[in-house]
Amino acid sequence: MSVDQTSAGEGETFVMKDADSLVQGVEALLLASGEPLTVEGLAQALDLETEGGRALVEQALSLLSEEFAPGRHGFELVRLAGGWAFRTSSRWQEAVSRLFDIPDDTSRLSPAAMECLAIVAYLQPVSRPQIAEIRGVNSDSAVHTLIDRELITEVGRAGGAGGAVLYGTTRRFEAMFGLAGLEDLPALEGFALDEEGREQLRRRLGLLALPE
Known part of the structure; x- marks a missing residue:
């Protein structure tokens, strides 16, 4: 060389x-x-x-x-x-x-956390109220889990100062899923959701075009 x-x-x-x-x-x-x-x-x-x-x-x-x-x-x-x-x-x-008895990080996330992570990944920047609206349930606990795991982080506020906090994914998220960058986001199957969870997420995302 x-x-x-x-x-x-x-x-x-x-x-x-x-x-x-x-x-x-x-x-x-x-x-x-x-x-x-x-x-x-x-x-x-x-x-x-x-x-x-x-x-x-x-x-x-x-x-x-x-x-x-x-x-x-x-x-x-x-x-x-x-x-x-x-x-x-x-x-x-x-x-x-x-x-080395290394656990799969994604396997330790609850289905709710995985669903929130998929929403943030594909819709970022997105606020906590928007996540809850898409999921149809309060998502505070799942969002806190993702923040603690350093998979999502604050990236701004909706409408400037005083608006709802907006979240985006982190470099740790990209590393966990083997992504060079967000342009390499996998299909929803890459988020380890079961089939029912994937279908629910697709329905809740409505007409948004997600990669298959």
Whole structure:
């Protein structure tokens, strides 16, 4: 693997001894991080905070994504939650979960919380009264659960100051569902609702066009 160091541009301070060191540096940061890292975050850590430096980091990520493509190793480099991260290959996730007794986060959410999460994901930004209106029941407890799990967060207020709090999903939500961004939202089946729950949600969302 090699990086075109000429991308750094004239006057760029290139702190790595060679291009391979840059690739190794990016790899080390990704392995050490517990969360997805952006190009900007990687460039800052590597003291490459210029347009040319970010281009070098992007080249390194491209090379690493080829090296750690699905099926080549026990883990892979993927775009996740607006950044890049190493994650266990889907082939071995069940074995890793057994080894470390890792529960499925989504399985610990109640059907009510999963329904609220689906509503926020597809309708965001959305207020608590709107969620309750769609579901037909008070949803305060489910919303609190999603906030505590850092799956949704406040993103503003309806009509400005004094209006109802609006909620949207978080990077943790994107990471949990393996999304590079909200444009990759799965079909409703990805929210682990049972068939009755999915049909109820579709009816309550009315004529909204959701991906099938």
